[in-house]
Amino acid sequence: MxxxxxxxxxxxxxxxxxxxxxxxxxxxxxxxxxxxxxxxxxxxxxxxxxxxxxxxxxxxxxxxxxxxxxxxxxxxxxxxxxxxxxxxxxxxxxFNGHLMPLTSESGFHTSLAFSFQRNNLRQAEDYQQYLQRLAAVPQYMQQQIALMREGLAKGITQPRIVLEGFEQSIESYIATPEQSVFFQPLLRKSDAITEQQWQAFRQQAAELIAQAVNPAYQAFYDFMVQQYLPGARQDIAASNSPDGAAFYQNRIEHYTTLQMTPQQVHDIGLAEVKRIRAEMQQVIDSLGFEGSFADFVRFLREDPRFYPQSADELLRYAAWLSKRADAQLPRFFNLLPRTPYGVTEVPAEIAPKYTTGRYSGAARDDQAGYYWVNTYALNRRPLYEMEALTLHEAVPGHHLQISLAREQADLPDYRRSFYTSAFGEGWGLYAEYLGLEMGFYQDPYSNFGRLTYEMWRAARLVVDTGMHSLGWSRQQAIDFLAENTALSMHNVQTEIDRYISWPAQALSYKLGEITIRRLRQEAEQQLGDRFDVRAFHNVVLGNGSVPLAVLEQQVQQYIKQVQAN
Known part of the structure; x- marks a missing residue:
């Protein structure tokens, strides 16, 4: 039995x-x-x-x-x-990342506000749930503050130097209810509710913003100013925080999807900086400029002809460049996304400490993607960099890459929404390089802008590893980036603080681009006349965002298939 x-x-x-x-x-x-x-x-x-x-x-x-x-x-x-x-x-x-829920440019308070703005209110139930979420803001903020307080006790904080002025990004969300970003989804009435319902929802939302949301943000502001900033660590190196060396190595492997030490990354960066610097000098010589590299960079930073006179001018220029890029796509791609994209400015509440531009993908089928352009401090937004920025953030960069992945119905949901920095940012930088083949760069100045963007990403390999693993100071990193790029000093300092507060993420761009360009070169060499750039791009983008080792396998299979046929 x-x-x-x-x-x-x-x-x-x-x-x-x-x-x-x-x-x-x-x-x-x-x-x-x-x-x-x-x-x-x-x-x-x-x-x-x-x-x-x-x-x-x-x-x-x-x-x-x-x-x-x-x-x-x-x-x-x-x-x-x-x-x-x-x-x-x-x-x-x-590695206690939950105890440090912010970077130099944003944090949980900005992502929370952004999540509310993306709500699409249609039915009465949607409005009720929106009100419930507004009522939940105080508890959510208190929980995050408790985590940050634990981080303070354990020495796990962002360095104080990168948080100077950070409290302004909190204060910007404290506004009269009707002016609050949390009220924006209620500005438009849905056809599915009555006027009376809409007005009632608006009144309830205004009361919740005044009585719950604003006090919660004020409490976070007070905590930041009175406790967090005074108690934040002085040291900038990730490797000097608790279990820091292992943490930094882990972040290198995560963001690059490669097995590399900080020293190996640093050495690649130095070699790339040397190569790109020589190409930049060739552009300077072609312009007949008399003076040193530093003199030329100073000329670019100070001559007003290279800078927009208004936010509208900058946005219009970005939109025009975007349409120029659109027209080139069929030559290089036979698969294009259906999702459109727009050009808009970085939200004012985060613009002062935000990067130059960014892509924000569509969250739903009834939304477009957006190419964000930072219009804060126009005298620090050189026009000669806009071609490279547009190619990277819009097309053929992030919009094309992310939208194609999202639209591939044969892939499971987790593949369509997946994003790995080495692939995504590597593709963005590769898109800047592709602009050369497109004939996109209008003159030597815009080509120099492309090179300074490439130098910027190469220099990241040097300064990120330098600061987080090799004992570099913040000023040493600022000097290196300023001496080797034409970035404005505002952008240089903003970027260095970003690298300090987001260890290893900036390494993904250049290492990803190096991998994609190497794989293309191998395909061209092995296939000769049978190499088709559009087919190659299909292989690279056809599986969505993938770790670089997976991408390498896919390209090698593509080469073998073409050779077999």
């Missing part, structure tokens, strides 16, 4: 899920961990964070148990991406 019972037990044991089922389960679980229930905000209490970590560790064990030899090509990519995403969330918690 025992034997029979054992056999019965074995025969009724649940069948292990297929990888497709496991992947779906993992993604659903991860989505549930990331996405709060309707009408709520994410629970950022310490017990909730610890529970999420345990859930992710359990999911990771399930992935590790999968036999990769049983998977087809696409499922191997799916496995790599799910593993990468889970490892990042687990590692961020392991």
């Amino acid at each position: 025992l034997l029979l019972a054992g056999c019965a037990s074995q025969s009724t044991a649940p069948t292990p899920p297929t990888f497709s089922e496991l992947a779906s389960q993992i993604w659903q679980a991860e989505t549930a961990l990331r996405t709060p229930a309707a009408g709520t905000l994410t629970d950022m209490s310490a017990p909730a964070l610890a529970a999420r970590q345990q859930q992710r560790l359990a999911l990771q064990q399930q992935l590790l148990a999968v036999d990769l030899t049983t998977l087809n090509e696409q499922d191997k990519i799916n496995h790599a991406i799910l593993s990468y995403r889970l490892a990042d969330e687990i590692d961020k918690y392991r």
Whole structure:
């Protein structure tokens, strides 16, 4: 009977899920961990964070148990991406990233406000849930402040130097209800509700902003000014914080998807800086400029002809460049996204400490993507850099790359929304290089702007590793970036503070671009006349954002397939 019972037990044991089922389960679980229930905000209490970590560790064990030899090509990519995403969330918690929820340019308070602005209110239920979320803001802010207070106690903070003036980004969200960014989704009435309902929702929202949201932001402002800034660490190096060397190595591997030491990255950066500097000198010589490299850079920084006179002029120029780039796409791509994109300015509340430009992708099918252009301090926004910026952020850069991935219905959701910095930013920098083949750069000055952008990304390899691992000071990094690029001094300082507060992320651009250009060169050399740039771009973009090792495998398979045919 025992034997029979054992056999019965074995025969009724649940069948292990297929990888497709496991992947779906993992993604659903991860989505549930990331996405709060309707009408709520994410629970950022310490017990909730610890529970999420345990859930992710359990999911990771399930992935590790999968036999990769049983998977087809696409499922191997799916496995790599799910593993990468889970490892990042687990590692961020392991290294106490939740105790430092801000960088030099933004934080949880800005992302919270942005999430409210992206709400699309249609039905009465949507408005009710929006009001519930407004009411939840104080608890959410208190939980984040509690985490930052724990970070202070453990010496895990952003360096004080990069947070000078940060409190202004908090203060900018404290406004009269009707002027608040939290009120914006209620400015337009949905056809699905009555005028009376709309006015009632608006009144309730105004009361919640005045009585809940504004006091919550004021409490964060007071905490930042009175406790966090005075107690923040003086040292800028990530490797000097608790468990810092391991943390920085982990972030290098995460952002670059490569196995490299800080010294190896640093050395590549120095070699690239030397190469690009020689190309920049060739442009200076072609212009017949008499003077040193520093003299030419000073000329570019100070001559008013290179700078816009108004925000409108800068935005119009960016829009015109975007349409010029659009016209070139069919020569280089046979697969283009359906999603349109617009050009708009960086929100005023974050612009002073924000980077030069950025792409904001569509969150829903009824939205466009946006190419953000920073119109703050126009005397620091040189026009000769706008071609490179436009190619990087709009097309053929991030808009094309991110929208194509999002529109690929045959990929699972977690593939379409996935973004890895090495691939995405590597592609953005490759798009700047592609502008040469497009004939996009109008004159030597704009080509110098391209080179200074490339130098900027190469110099990042030097200064990021220098500051976080090799003992460089902030001023040493500022001097290196200023001496080797034509970036305005405002941009130089803003960028250096960004690298300090976001260790290793800036390494992904150049290392990703180097990889993509190397793979293209290998394909051109091995395929000769059979190389088709549009087919190559299909291979690079066809699987969405992937770790660089996966991209390399895909390109090598493409080369073999063309050779076989």
